[in-house]
Amino acid sequence: MRALPLATLAWQFRECAGGPWRPARVPGCVHTDLLAAGAIPDPFWGTNEAGLQWIDERDWEYAADFEVGAELLGEEVVDLVADGLDTVATVRLNGRLVARTENMFIGHRWDVRRLLRPGKNTLAIRLDSATRYIRTHRTSHRPREINDPVGGCTAIRKEQCQFGWDWGPRFVTAGIWRDIRLEGWSGNRLAGVAVAQDHRRDGSVTLTISHELARPDPQSRVRWRIRVGARAVSLGDGPSIVIRDPLLWWPNGQGDQPLYDLEVDILDGSGKLIGTWARRIGLRTVSLQQRRDKWGKSFQFAVNGRAIFAKGANWIPAHSFVAGLDRGAYARDLGAAAAANMNMVRVWGGGIYESEDFYDLCDELGLLVWQDFMFACTLYPGDKAFVDSSRDEARFQVRRLRHRACLALWCGNNEVWSINAHELTDPKKKALRADYDRLFHAALPGVVEEFGGGTPYWPSSPWRGNEATDHAAGEARGDSHYWDVWHGRNPVKDYEKWSFRFASEFGMQSYNSPATQATFCPPEDANIFGASMENHQKNKGGNQVVLDYVTRRYRMPKDQDGLIYLSQLNQVYCVQTGIEHYRRNMPRCMGSLYWQLNDCWPVASWSSIEFTGRWRALHHAVRRLYAPALVSAHVPGDEIFGTSNCRSSTVRLVHLHTSYDGPAPGQGVLVWDLFHLDGTVLQGGRKKVELRPMQSVLQKTLDLAGPIAKHGRERIYLRIALDIAGRRASQETVFLTPPRFIDLPKARTKVSIRMKAPRYAVAGFTSPVFQHRFAFDFAGLSFAAGDNFFDLYPGEQKLVEVDFMARVTGSILRKSLTCRSLADTY
Ligand code: BMA
Numbered sequence: 001m002r003a004l005p006l007a008t009l010a011w012q013f014r015e016c017a018g019g020p021w022r023p024a025r026v027p028g029c030v031h032t033d034l035l036a037a038g039a040i041p042d043p044f045w046g047t048n049e050a051g052l053q054w055i056d057e058r059d060w061e062y063a064a065d066f067e068v069g070a071e072l073l074g075e076e077v078v079d080l081v082a083d084g085l086d087t088v089a090t091v092r093l094n095g096r097l098v099a100r101t102e103n104m105f106i107g108h109r110w111d112v113r114r115l116l117r118p119g120k121n122t123l124a125i126r127l128d129s130a131t132r133y134i135r136t137h138r139t140s141h142r143p144r145e146i147n148d149p150v151g152g153c154t155a156i157r158k159e160q161c162q163f164g165w166d167w168g169p170r171f172v173t174a175g176i177w178r179d180i181r182l183e184g185w186s187g188n189r190l191a192g193v194a195v196a197q198d199h200r201r202d203g204s205v206t207l208t209i210s211h212e213l214a215r216p217d218p219q220s221r222v223r224w225r226i227r228v229g230a231r232a233v234s235l236g237d238g239p240s241i242v243i244r245d246p247l248l249w250w251p252n253g254q255g256d257q258p259l260y261d262l263e264v265d266i267l268d269g270s271g272k273l274i275g276t277w278a279r280r281i282g283l284r285t286v287s288l289q290q291r292r293d294k295w296g297k298s299f300q301f302a303v304n305g306r307a308i309f310a311k312g313a314n315w316i317p318a319h320s321f322v323a324g325l326d327r328g329a330y331a332r333d334l335g336a337a338a339a340a341n342m343n344m345v346r347v348w349g350g351g352i353y354e355s356e357d358f359y360d361l362c363d364e365l366g367l368l369v370w371q372d373f374m375f376a377c378t379l380y381p382g383d384k385a386f387v388d389s390s391r392d393e394a395r396f397q398v399r400r401l402r403h404r405a406c407l408a409l410w411c412g413n414n415e416v417w418s419i420n421a422h423e424l425t426d427p428k429k430k431a432l433r434a435d436y437d438r439l440f441h442a443a444l445p446g447v448v449e450e451f452g453g454g455t456p457y458w459p460s461s462p463w464r465g466n467e468a469t470d471h472a473a474g475e476a477r478g479d480s481h482y483w484d485v486w487h488g489r490n491p492v493k494d495y496e497k498w499s500f501r502f503a504s505e506f507g508m509q510s511y512n513s514p515a516t517q518a519t520f521c522p523p524e525d526a527n528i529f530g531a532s533m534e535n536h537q538k539n540k541g542g543n544q545v546v547l548d549y550v551t552r553r554y555r556m557p558k559d560q561d562g563l564i565y566l567s568q569l570n571q572v573y574c575v576q577t578g579i580e581h582y583r584r585n586m587p588r589c590m591g592s593l594y595w596q597l598n599d600c601w602p603v604a605s606w607s608s609i610e611f612t613g614r615w616r617a618l619h620h621a622v623r624r625l626y627a628p629a630l631v632s633a634h635v636p637g638d639e640i641f642g643t644s645n646c647r648s649s650t651v652r653l654v655h656l657h658t659s660y661d662g663p664a665p666g667q668g669v670l671v672w673d674l675f676h677l678d679g680t681v682l683q684g685g686r687k688k689v690e691l692r693p694m695q696s697v698l699q700k701t702l703d704l705a706g707p708i709a710k711h712g713r714e715r716i717y718l719r720i721a722l723d724i725a726g727r728r729a730s731q732e733t734v735f736l737t738p739p740r741f742i743d744l745p746k747a748r749t750k751v752s753i754r755m756k757a758p759r760y761a762v763a764g765f766t767s768p769v770f771q772h773r774f775a776f777d778f779a780g781l782s783f784a785a786g787d788n789f790f791d792l793y794p795g796e797q798k799l800v801e802v803d804f805m806a807r808v809t810g811s812i813l814r815k816s817l818t819c820r821s822l823a824d825t826y
Pocket residue numbers: 165166167350376377414415481505595
């Protein structure tokens with residue numbers, strides 16, 4: 001095979017209706033090309049989004065010249081290979097039509113040899129307006145919209161959240177969004193390889209290789225080489241490889257992630273090489289176990305036969321302009337996911353099938369991938385062309401990703417069933433139901449069955465194996481999205497009402513840090529309810545919801561920075577209540593994937609990592625909450641506001657639980673101390689505890705009626721902790737009343753900074769009084785801190801390791817340090 005890369009050519013683009021040719025980037029899109037040309041302002045700044053909606057109403061053309069040599073023309077076939085065109089494309093080579101496309105998620109291969117000529121050739125790709133396509137196609141398909149403010153996005157196979165989402169701007173892109181090249185070949189071409197793994201009882205693994213050729217050839221044979229780490233290469237002939245002492249791949253926290261380099265040569269009958277397939281694979285089994293039990297049916301992932309509690313978050317596209325994102329763009333947030341003790345990410349169905357870099361990183365970091373097909377929320381058409389295209393898309397993506405160690409599940413869609421169930425179960429709307437079933441219960445599972453190599457298929461998220469959409473059904477079977485907190489504005493403690501088998505979405509919004517806010521918000525328009533901030537809040541009424549929850553728990557902040565900080569603390573409180581509850585409910589509950597890990601632009605959102613990469617308070621908290629050993633308090637009851645806002649509380653008992661999902665048993669010491677705000681320890685205790693894998697245990701119940709009566713619930717707080725081998729593995733503060741009723745003392749924090757290397761320091765913080773969610777920052781410096789937004793207890797020093805992106809000195813650090821804790825917000 002002889003390849004000629006085309007992405008690296010000197011591409012140009014212009015508006016079809018006329019306009020200057022300008023330099024373009026491939027892979028890329030028209031928005032980023034216009035930006036690079038200085039033709040549009042920063043789409044993320046202020047309210048600029050609204051002024052850029054003309055872009056997707058126009059048609060665009062991309063073109064490049066290239067030379068073709070005699071060798072390439074000497075091949076029997078020369079394929080034009082386009083891994084992704086966005087979306088309504090007409091491809092012409094030297095003025096002659098090659099193909100038209102209308103599905104962003106399919107890779108294409110067209111034989112263009114007869115259109116090529118020696119010397120100079122011109123490839124031109126016209127990209128018609130996707131919004132016009134929607135207005136003129138499938139016009140009878142006009143379902144109730146959930147996210148797209150203009151409407152119609154489900155009529156086209158294109159990244160759905162580009163049309164606007166409750167965290168995403170509307171930028172409907174066009175472009176050559178993945179690699180493009182010529183591939184010349186003669187005789188035959190290797191079209192695909194599948195590797196099946198058989199994990200035997202004796203511990204060995206047998207790999208069975210099957211291959212597919214462009215021209216089927218029964219004489220063709222297999223030759224392979226395989227290697228892991230420093231072990232010598234083994235090689236052999238034939239479709240089967242026996243590995244007697246395999247190194248197994250495990251999810252993060254359960255073991256290592258050894259990846260085998262596998263190279264497969266396919267030879268023709270005469271021994272001539274047809275093609276080579278080289279990939280990194282992990283040796284593991286993954287299954288979705290659904291076994292009858294006393295609660296209904298389990299919903300749990302098992303890797304190498306070991307049940308795993310899925311700890312993770314939902315992944316959305318890493319950028320509003322996804323074309324051409326590199327490994328670094330993914331490494332930042334996936335690295336942060338692994339650093340926060342996650343073992344799973346859900347690639348949510350309103351985005352894209354991610355790039356190879358994304359799945360490489362998940363393989364390396366031990367992040368299992370719950371992979372949605374790209375359908376979300378709103379009903380999809382069921383015409384033949386649409387279903388055929390969706391099936392082709394599924395075939396392309398399943399075959400592309402099936403060898404991945406990280407791949408745990410194919411899921412039909414996000415919430416299309418749960419949001420539209422009332423219509424889909426309406427006997428008067430049988431055709432709607434038939435359309436739904438054709439796609440999600442026939443076409444997609446058919447492809448996964450045929451090409452997926454055993455990866456399980458799940459029709460929708462959430463789904464309970466039958467038509468049920470109520471919370472009670474989720475307590476018995478399947479996976480659940482829980483939005484009564486946030487969208488339903490229910491009390492935060494309502495998380496604890498439901499014992500879901502698997503929580504695949506739940507979350508709470510917060511605002512961006514002031515540093516991230518400064519990247520999109522004109523300083524003169526920074527009011528939360530002003531035009532710029534409202535444009536960076538995409539959930540209808542979202543700012544009111546944030547304020548509602550913030551003020552249920554905290555006092556009115558004195559300034560906007562205080563509000564931002566409180567919104568992040570509130571986000572921690574809410575997601576923490578969910579995560580702790582789900583972990584305490586193990587093994588009935590076997591997964592906690594909060595909404596959402598990342599952002600695609602800077603926006604008020606549910607993410608734990610801001611678009612700029614800064615960790616919100618939540619991400620620091622999640623690292624603690626997803627640690628293998630967790631101590632948590634279940635505090636039944638709540639503060640009650642009765643007639644005339646008369647306050648009372650039923651909070652009195654504190655149940656201390658340990659939850660543990662490490663691979664090997666261990667022992668720990670549970671420690672609790674009841675503090676008075678004046679710093680004295682009123683009472684305390686400790687208990688030796690056994691930590692068994694996949695067990696959550698109620699270890700101790702404290703009845704605090706006495707101290708509450710004596711001191712007042714506003715003047716005491718409880719510290720709970722779990723020590724393992726003398727190290728504090730988990731620690732948290734329990735309040736017996738919302739913090740707004742606690743008069744937290746203020747005091748100066750003593751700070752020590754020790755430089756250990758030019759980019760590495762250890763900071764020490766000591767406060768004479770209790771400080772809640774103490775947060776520090778080094779203004780203007782990029783750094784990663786081992787912990788932040790933690791509690792300081794009177795007189796106890798907290799040491800934090802800090803890595804800086806550039807060289808720093810102790811004096812620079814001391815000058816740029818800023819600190820705050822809850823008491824500083826009012
Ligand atoms: C879920 C998701 C998204 C949405 C999020 C927040 O239901 O599947 O569609 O962005 O909630 O509302």
